[in-house]
Amino acid sequence: MADSAFFCTLSHEGVLAVRGSDASKFLQGQLTCNLNYLNDTQASLGARCTQKGRMQSSFRILLEGDGVLLAMASELLEPQLADLKKYAVFSKSKLTDESAAWVRFGLQHSEAVLSGLGLALPLEDGAVARAGGLIAIRVSSDRVELWAAASQADTLHNTLAALLPEGNLNQWLLGQIRAGIGQVMPQTRELFIPQMLNLQAVGGVSFKKGCYTGQEIVARMQYLGKLKRRLYRLQLDATELPEPGTALFSPTHGSSIGEVVIAARAEKNIELLAVLQAEAADSGDVHLGALEGPALHLLDLPYSLDRDREIQR
Numbered sequence: 001m002a003d004s005a006f007f008c009t010l011s012h013e014g015v016l017a018v019r020g021s022d023a024s025k026f027l028q029g030q031l032t033c034n035l036n037y038l039n040d041t042q043a044s045l046g047a048r049c050t051q052k053g054r055m056q057s058s059f060r061i062l063l064e065g066d067g068v069l070l071a072m073a074s075e076l077l078e079p080q081l082a083d084l085k086k087y088a089v090f091s092k093s094k095l096t097d098e099s100a101a102w103v104r105f106g107l108q109h110s111e112a113v114l115s116g117l118g119l120a121l122p123l124e125d126g127a128v129a130r131a132g133g134l135i136a137i138r139v140s141s142d143r144v145e146l147w148a149a150a151s152q153a154d155t156l157h158n159t160l161a162a163l164l165p166e167g168n169l170n171q172w173l174l175g176q177i178r179a180g181i182g183q184v185m186p187q188t189r190e191l192f193i194p195q196m197l198n199l200q201a202v203g204g205v206s207f208k209k210g211c212y213t214g215q216e217i218v219a220r221m222q223y224l225g226k227l228k229r230r231l232y233r234l235q236l237d238a239t240e241l242p243e244p245g246t247a248l249f250s251p252t253h254g255s256s257i258g259e260v261v262i263a264a265r266a267e268k269n270i271e272l273l274a275v276l277q278a279e280a281a282d283s284g285d286v287h288l289g290a291l292e293g294p295a296l297h298l299l300d301l302p303y304s305l306d307r308d309r310e311i312q313r
Contacts, residue, residue: 005109006167007160010145014074014099016059016081019067022092027068030084030213031061032194034206034313038063041128043137045204046070047184048080053193053217056080058184058204060145062128062137067093071104071145075186087213103153105146105160106172113163114144126203140179140302143172174264177271180301182231182261187245191259195221196275198231200310201303207311222311229258229275230305234286234296236263236270242288249291250280257286271299 018027024035033046043062047055057080059072072080077097085095107113114121118131127138134156135147148156160166176183182197193214194205200222207222221227236242242263247256258276274296280286287293 004167005164006171007105007107007110007146007164008167008169008172009157010071010104010106010169010172012074012169013071013104014077014097015102015104016070016072016077017064017067017096017098018070018084018088018093019065019096020091020093021066023067024063026088026091026093028209029211030087032199032205032212032214032218033061033203034209035061035068036209037206038068040130041122043126043128045126045181045199045202047194047197047199047204048084049194049212049214049218050190051214053214053221054190055184055192055194055197056083056190058182058197058199060137060139062135064135069098069102073183073185074099076184076189079189101150103148103150103156105156106175107144107146107160107164108167108171108175109142110144110164113160114146116163117159140175140181143175143179170264173262174266174271177233177262177264177273178302180231180233180273180303182273182275185244185262187243188259188261191245192275193221194218195227196229196231197261198301198303198305200313201305203313205310206313208313222307227278229277231261231273231301232276232281233299233301234272234274235266235299236272236288236294236296238270238288238294241265241270242272246289248274248276248296249287249289249293250277250283250285251287251291252283252285253277253280260288272296
């Protein structure tokens with residue numbers, strides 16, 4: 001299922017554009033990622049936080065034309081635009097919703113297809129290749145986002161359909177879960193700080209870039225704090241898919257010990273990412289929705305947390 005070759009339309013996300021001569025300079029003071037690391041061959045994960053370090057959105061960001069594009073959950077676009085525009089008043093940059101201008105596909109196990117499209121995409125996460133108006137972004141070892149102008153949507157879809165089976169969004173999200181990449185959804189807006197989603201472990205937080213909104217809280221957690229809640233991957237033996245934000249419980253605690261981040265159906269069960277109290281996760285006794293709810297079982301993530309490595313970015 002998630003390990004097979006396929007493509008699907010990434011219909012769950014929209015595109016926020018920041019364009020103009022000050023676009024990168026403006027966003028450098030707003031986002032957790034370092035825009036100086038972006039170029040024509042490199043994209044990044046990132047987040048926009050409140051002053052208290054809580055994430056309003058998380059996204060994938062890349063340079064395009066005279067500005068920057070951010071792909072995030074569609075429902076977050078309007079509130080994120082409204083917030084950023086308050087700070088862009090004195091900046092030579094224009095913020096708009098460009099969702100209708102782009103089509104985005106998720107591809108898995110598609111190296112031959114990319115080569116056929118003239119896209120020589122390196123294997124490193126975040127690598128970008130461009131050809132014939134197409135933009136390919138490596139999002140994990142065997143998963144790629146393919147961007148194109150909306151005018152190319154039908155032609156590109158037909159080309160991909162002739163070369164790959166067409167899958168669905170659930171398959172794509174299952175691959176994202178197995179890659180350990182969390183995401184802010186409408187139900188979890190302003191709930192997590194970046195380290196709770198392990199964003200610093202997947203290149204979405206820079207500790208060398210200087211000030212940005214919420215930076216003091218994020219940096220203090222990295223250098224001085226003890227992270228008590230972080231992202232875990234789990235398996236749920238149930239049939240109903242839990243919504244983001246669904247509470248998780250442990251019998252040894254009297255209240256919720258975490259929340260679902262994203263979930264998807266796997267071959268025989270459900271897999272999900274959740275933010276959990278580390279102490280409760282280590283006990284291995286976690287339940288969905290209530291103390292007597294369905295049990296969850298911890299699964300491995302494809303990376304480890306390493307503070308010394310993370311602060312070098």
